Amino acid sequence: MATIASRKRTFNTGSGLPFREDPLIQEAAGRIAGKAFTAEATVLHAARALDDGIAAAQAVGADRPDFTGDVPAELYGSELAIEHATITVPELGIGAAQDLFLTVGASATSTKKALDRHWRNAQTVATHNPIAFRARSLGDYWINGTLPEGLNAIGDAKGGQG
Numbered sequence: 001m002a003t004i005a006s007r008k009r010t011f012n013t014g015s016g017l018p019f020r021e022d023p024l025i026q027e028a029a030g031r032i033a034g035k036a037f038t039a040e041a042t043v044l045h046a047a048r049a050l051d052d053g054i055a056a057a058q059a060v061g062a063d064r065p066d067f068t069g070d071v072p073a074e075l076y077g078s079e080l081a082i083e084h085a086t087i088t089v090p091e092l093g094i095g096a097a098q099d100l101f102l103t104v105g106a107s108a109t110s111t112k113k114a115l116d117r118h119w120r121n122a123q124t125v126a127t128h129n130p131i132a133f134r135a136r137s138l139g140d141y142w143i144n145g146t147l148p149e150g151l152n153a154i155g156d157a158k159g160g161q162g
Contacts, residue, residue: 003104003113004029028103035096039089046078046085053078079148080141086125086134093122 007019015022056074057063097119101108108115140146 001029001033003100003108003115007104007107009107025103028099032096032099032103035092035099039092039096042085042088042092046081049074049078049081051078076147080138083134083138083141083148086129087131087138090122090126090129090131094119094126097122 004025005020010016010019010022015024017023019025053072053075054063056072060069060072061067062069062071062075097115100115100118104115107113137148141148
């Protein structure tokens with residue numbers, strides 16, 4: 001928000017008010033702040049769910065390789081929370097960065113300011129944890145009650161052609 005608050009120039013199609021007093025700029029800043037708040041709240045909620053899931057797994061020994069019992073519901077709850085966060089947080093981050101560029105204008109693309117790192121970081125998270133796969137897993141859960149099945153390895157698909 002400091003970038004927005006400190007901007008001296010305005011747009012020729014703007015209201016003519018100082019940038020920090022322009023109602024459209026204030027509205028855009030509010031949207032960015034709302035996205036940041038929601039992303040942080042989502043991450044904190046998912047972290048608490050993960051802590052609960054790990055504690056429940058440890059309490060029954062489900063964290064051991066030789067465990068053969070039922071996986072605690074809290075562990076599934078933590079996976080679902082992570083799935084939700086992995087879909088939502090990158091989209092919020094990418095959207096907030098986009099809003100910043102649209103609000104501040106061309107000066108936001110300055111390499112000196114390095115504001116593009118926020119968009120790039122959110123995009124990198126979204127790329128490494130493809131939203132489509134997380135969303136499909138959640139959709140299957142919410143429609144069919146299918147609990148997520150985490151894969152413990154990345155690599156060639158089963159039966160994949162090489």
